[in-house]
Amino acid sequence: MPPPAPEKLDSRALFIGFFQIGIVGFGGVLPIARRAIVEQRQWLTAIEFNDLFSLCQFMPGANITNFALVFGARHRGLPGALAAVSGLLVGPVALVLAMGALFARFADVPAVQHTVSGLAAAAAGLVAGTAMKIASPVVRKLIPAAVTAAAVGMIVLLHISLPLTMAVLLPVSIALAWRV
């Protein structure tokens, strides 16, 4: 058992904690973050973690960067929020920019093209699979299913912009959820 976490974490602990979460979070940071924060460091109980994460899931923005911001702010205010989110992002952003620079340099090599195109096909499949997982509980009921279908129709078939799609669908969806 690790020692119980202090009441207030300092910015250094927040930066280091989220740095370690970000840099090992391949294919989604959530499971890693849950293990590190709930089980290893015991910064939050499982229930506290779920509650905070549910906020970050439905607010706009990357779920895990939102989580780092709110969690950091609760410990050290704005400096804590900045420490946590920069800890989370600095490693992955540096790494992906290095990968991007390498790719730009060797993009003309046929083997690189083939490899990255295969990677892209798999990545597209992963997003589609994840989307189906998100959608499957939603589309079991008629009204949410209709909202989901309307979003796909507006974006994919009618090529309506995202701001306009949101401006139409969000009030409609809220009104429908209100009535239920």
Place this chain on the structure above:
Amino acid sequence: MNHLWGVIVLFSQLSLLAVGGVNSTLPAILREVVDEKHWMNLQQFSQLFAIAQAAPGPNMLIVALIGQVRAGIIGGIAATIATVVPAGILVLAVGSVWDRFQRARWRRILQAAILPITAGLVLSAGIFLLRAADTRVMFAAISLAAIILSLKTKLHPLWLLGGGALAGLLFS
């Protein structure tokens, strides 16, 4: 300098629309950077998305790569910050009062209202990415395999990405 400004404006505008995560804005990002602004072609977009998925960290790294193509390393960093800050200010404001509304009805209504939209937007992202990536039968087969394996098994996503890359290299 104009390029850098364009990157900052685009991603800070999309930040607040990323309901349920940055993947919800992928169709809008694709539309802007490929169809409207012509910063890159469809295949490049698809490849940059793939590289972002292969890196560790949050699934928003595609914005860093797009910023980098447009305005170098500074552009990549600026795109990341522009994506985080507007949504971050909102979540910090709501987060400070979140606990008080633990049982509030509007909280449940808002969550119930946003989830189906998120589902629709991420499904749209999947459709656009498949269209962009599957230019040949073999790539479509890789995508199909990734969909099925991600739904039916608990394989770590890295195995699926690695398998796709290897298949692309070997069978081209």
